[in-house]
């Protein structure tokens with residue numbers, strides 16, 4: 001669909017100037033990427049206001065300008081469309097432009113502080129195994145069946161979301177499982193998307209740098225459920241304090257999962273070891289390769305979504321029991337008698353869960369050494385909390401760098417150290433260089449010990465001052481363990 005008036009279907013307009021029948025080559029929100037006859041949508045951002053770049057977009061050949069405030073100078077031959085909310089208009093326009101792909105594929109969005117990637121990855125693997133052509137939009141990667149399309153964000157921008165869904169529909173996909181980050185919800189990256197269902201995993205401390213307060217962060221997640229249509233399902237984790245808040249104004253079908261509270265999808269943990277989980281689900285005892293109680297929640301979420309999409313519970317459990325999960329989530333590397341675990345835990349709750357899971361399966365006096373850092377230019381308030389958790393739950397904690405971005409790495413490390421009391425500081429080491437930190441953890445270990453390398457999971461870079469340097473925890477751990485243990 002590329003006639004402007006069709007692209008504007010269902011967009012809340014304030015006024016228009018110029019030819020509404022004109023053809024639009026593409027929809028762009030970055031003036032630097034404008035091509036001839038593009039429609040440039042001016043969006044106010046966190047750094048700059050896209051309205052400032054209207055002249056630059058015209059210079060590059062934009063034929064249509066979509067904005068919340070019309071510029072003082074109106075140029076002859078250009079169509080101006082004034083809208084109530086540009087970010088929202090961008091999503092709706094992109095959906096129209098790509099032929100409303102979400103009308104033709106069942107899209108399920110997963111939100112929550114932790115567990116989004118794990119949940120959507122399990123769903124994608126499960127539905128592929130069950131014979132469906134399936135799409136995935138996640139932090140680690142985007143996928144159309146087994147074809148990988150690299151991901152730059154947890155949730156892509158509004159135009160990319162629709163373009164990717166179009167590709168999925170063209171490839172015959174019937175389902176798409178996607179993460180909806182709180183940034184994406186607030187920034188309307190999923191506006192215009194018709195969802196078959198939405199899932200809430202949990203909400204704990206993160207991203208206060210962006211949302212300001214925890215209440216605002218809750219509101220961001222809640223918006224996903226407030227905007228759901230009547231025919232969609234809303235599946236929430238009943239054991240999370242905020243589950244009912246999510247459902248409060250939700251028109252969709254309310255569904256719950258949980259281990260403790262009464263829930264539509266409920267399970268009991270029978271055993272939880274480093275080999276996997278055994279769950280009792282409605283009397284069906286099922287073994288899974290996922291580790292930790294938190295993964296019991298993720299598995300229940302996956303089961304709930306599948307059943308709500310019409311799948312047979314027994315078949316789902318059978319297939320799900322053979323699936324491993326997402327890259328960088330509790331990846332175990334055992335070499336020379338030492339077990340290292342690479343995990344993406346980068347929030348206090350995730351770190352606490354992973355460490356408690358490891359402590360729950362520790363058998364004797366083996367040491368647990370945790371290597372952890374906190375991201376630069378991200379929520380500073382989680383730094384002391386994460387450090388405190390690492391020290392409390394481990395034999396020794398080594399604080400190191402994790403994407404310092406534009407901050408001084410030593411400043412970040414000082415913020416972490418501030419969370420550790422004088423009596424515990426002797427249990428810590430601070431080694432800025434991540435490779436050296438991992439090396440030290442290995443040198444301090446003996447046979448039987450466990451090392452947790454937290455925070456980066458699947459990431460294969462260390463981001464310093466705008467440059468991504470190759471760094472892969474699993475790679476470094478494997479190399480150093482092999483070298484230092486002589487295996």
Ligand SMILES: CC(=O)N[C@H]1[C@@H](OP(=O)(O)OP(=O)(O)OC[C@H]2O[C@@H](n3ccc(=O)[nH]c3=O)[C@H](O)[C@@H]2O)O[C@H](CO)[C@@H](O)[C@@H]1O[C@H](C)C(=O)N[C@@H](C)C(=O)N[C@H](CCC(=O)O)C(=O)O
Pocket residue numbers: 029030031032043044045046047048049050051053152153154155156157158181182183184187
């Ligand atoms: C803080 C944040 O979320 N920023 C996102 C936001 O950019 P922004 O609001 O800062 O944009 P801006 O630089 O102020 O520019 C405003 C507008 O002017 C336009 N512009 C700008 C310059 C110019 O020359 N011409 C021009 O037209 C820009 O294209 C933009 O439309 O919109 C951009 C387009 O969608 C995103 O790429 C960008 O993600 C940045 C890179 C980012 O790091 N985001 C992270 C925090 C993020 O989104 N994370 C979540 C996951 C969080 C989680 O794990 O839970 C994610 O979904 O990935």
Ligand SMILES: Nc1ncnc2c1ncn2[C@@H]1O[C@H](COP(=O)(O)OP(=O)(O)OP(=O)(O)O)[C@@H](O)[C@H]1O
Pocket residue numbers: 112113114115116117118119139154179181201202294295297298328329330343344345346349350351353354457
């Ligand atoms: N349901 C859960 N509850 C709490 N912690 C979890 C849960 N699932 C996973 N985790 C922990 O959180 C980490 C991140 O998990 P995952 O990547 O699935 O979350 P995410 O919500 O996609 O995170 P992000 O917002 O950064 O993309 C995991 O490595 C694990 O440590």
Ligand SMILES: N[C@H](CCC[C@H](N)C(=O)O)C(=O)O
Pocket residue numbers: 154346374375376378402403455456459
């Ligand atoms: N999606 C999260 C990822 C954090 C991962 C961690 N390695 C870091 O860089 O802080 C964010 O952008 O805040």
Ligand SMILES: [Mg+2]
Pocket residue numbers: 116117118138139140154179
């Ligand atoms: Mg994710």
